[in-house]
Amino acid sequence: MSRVDPRVKLFWVMLCTSGALIFVRLPWMAGLLLFCRLGTFSFGADRKALRGRLARFLPLFLLILLVHIVFVRTGTPLLFIRKYPIVTFDGLMRGATTLMRFFIILCSAAVMAGENTRRVLAAFSKMKVPYLFSFMLMIALRFLPTFSTSFSDALIALQLRGVELKRLSLVKKLRLYRDLLLPVVADAVVKSRVLAVVMEARGFGAMPRRTSYLEVRMTLRDWVLTGVLFVLGIVALGGYYFFP
Amino acid sequence: MNALEGRQISFSYGRGKTLLSQVDFYVQPGECVILQGPSGSGKTTLCHIAGGIIPRSFSGDLEGEVLLFGTPLHSLSLADVVKNVGILFQNPDSQLFFPTVEDELAFGPENLCLPREEIALRIAEALDAVEMSSFRLVETDTLSHGQKQRIALAAVLALRPRVLILDEAFSQLDTASTAIVKGVLRRQKELGQAIFMVENGEEHLELAERVYELQGGQIREVAL
Incomplete structure (x- = not known):
């Protein structure tokens, strides 16, 4: 299934x-x-x-x-x-x-x-969803773990500099998270700009339509289901x- | 006719100091030209200008023009630029964004609306060029840094560009991957592809026909 x-x-x-x-x-x-x-x-x-x-x-x-x-x-x-x-x-x-x-x-x-992300994109394409929208969705979903990794990397970097998170009070922890948020968001923005440039350099958005190498087909079982x-x-x- | 040519290029990011001042360069078909220079001298910026990323994606004060086979780059559509100019960046992690190698390589040709059969052919051909045919269905997350950069190169080759721009593409490669990528570039040169690459190490000069040095916003050709 x-x-x-x-x-x-x-x-x-x-x-x-x-x-x-x-x-x-x-x-x-x-x-x-x-x-x-x-x-x-x-x-x-x-x-x-x-x-x-x-x-x-x-x-x-x-x-x-x-x-x-x-x-x-x-x-x-x-x-x-x-x-x-x-x-x-x-x-x-x-x-x-x-x-x-x-x-x-x-x-x-x-x-x-x-x-598989590509199968979902191909399905969206069959459903006539504009490819700019489906890619935006895919990139956003893939970006969430990257954002979370950036945040945990920043926390590890702080701990390596001697900040003991476990000993901090809740208020101090919240302040720390607040201070980390700006550089992590800035990093995410930089990464997203680089990604946009890379995608464009490979022709993304060059044509109003795009083909799909991966094909998805509704089988009889899919229609019955x-x-x-x-x-x-x-x-x-x-x-x-x-x-x- | 030159494959890629920059005429009187001056550039500054906003109100900052001028990064490039009246820079001229050219690359002929079948030729590899290396651009050297200290950090912050504007090598990557010149690559971006040569590939049309500036002013398309990044803004700044740009003067002069880039010609692609005699046609001003700014007069070409994105599709025409992509069909002719392939750009390989330094960090492979930022260049791969699909789960599998095959997906990654299909992305570019799909954007150019190529038929499925043609895309399949190009994927096989590009993977063969970088000696990674057996990796077609492998997940990109599981690849080593060198393998990722080879896949990023294959993704560019799948577009069959006539000009290849490499921005410090060797900087993070191991010895084995470096040798393979050098082999790929030699073959591409033989096929008539023009290669414009930023590299500072002496070890890559063997690939080059000519070398430019960029310093203080000025460019000059240096003897090999």
């Missing part, structure tokens, strides 16, 4: 992320999460990278859950401290729904991240609104 046409994967991502934004009831979101997980594995997402990403976002997820639990005051109280309700049913449900929403988005992103996904999407949306 990992060789499914990128357009089918894009359609699946669109369905999952749209569902994640539309659904607010827990059972539906849980169902969507299950569907999304199945697709993630079937479409050949890098499981290790996904696990790493989930682990990295875990503190943020827990914070989001905590914020919902603390600030949503409606619903049946579930946990009291003395007479004060700390956890309510609605707070827990909303927190869980929001968490699932993030999981779904991460899983969808993992599927596209696992896809798209059809099944489309029907599932319609049924899910109808079910969500007509059977609350």
